[in-house]
Amino acid sequence: TGTFAARMRERNVTVVTTTLDVDAPFSRFVASRGLVPLHLTLMQRLPFADGVLDIVHSMQLSGWVPSGVLEFALFDVYRVLRPGGVFWLDHFFCLGPQLNGTYVPILDRVGFRRLRWKASRKLDLGAERNEWYVSALLEKPMT
Template identity: 60%
Template sequence: MRERNVTIVTTSMNLDGPFNSFIASPGLISMHVSVSQRLPFFENTLDIVHSMHVLSNWIPDAMLEFTLYDIYRVLRPGGFSGLIISSIWSVQLNETYVPMMDRVGFKKLRWNAGMKLDRGIKKNKWYFSALLE
């Protein structure tokens, strides 16, 4: 990406590991930002925002919606957000997450949900991934 003059900024959670050091080692810009903070970027400045296994049912709905609005805020028009949301109940997908995405204003480009296997056992928990514009 460096050859194409693309800057990659990534964040990690502090889970007692050297995640930020590992991320920064190949030259990426690493930050620690919690889900309760606004992203430290101006409006319409990013082309892509990706989240994996951070946005989940452990976050209160109001905070999740705040985070989604903030992602929407920093994206340039035509920018993309890739979200992977794990460990949600199937009822949450239709009653909480779908209406929330609609309220924020994302255009849904690709939308997948699949049952989560926990130690080989199927439970009524799901992984949900979305490519949003």
């Protein structure tokens, strides 16, 4: 709903926010806060030129995204980041076996360098299903 963008605006940083309008008009709510909403699907390229963004923040992306679609989206994030730019993957969740078997290899193929990596098991109902959260700061290399 644009909370990250609103907090950054308080610091004179402009953030373009994307939301999934699932059962609610989240994009309209973001716009009503005076923020810049962007309505995209994961199958669309980000509407930015190559190498122009300093940071991309993704919150609560999850293992329900097919691995091919996720890989496409991550390569597009890599494309729009400047060298040295940071991808903040925030609260990505997936099943335990998928973490190392599927998602870590995808991130490695894209080419990000890990600045910070935190994986922890979900403690709510997800603990019974062996669900995990990952939060990471990933950098696009300078070369």
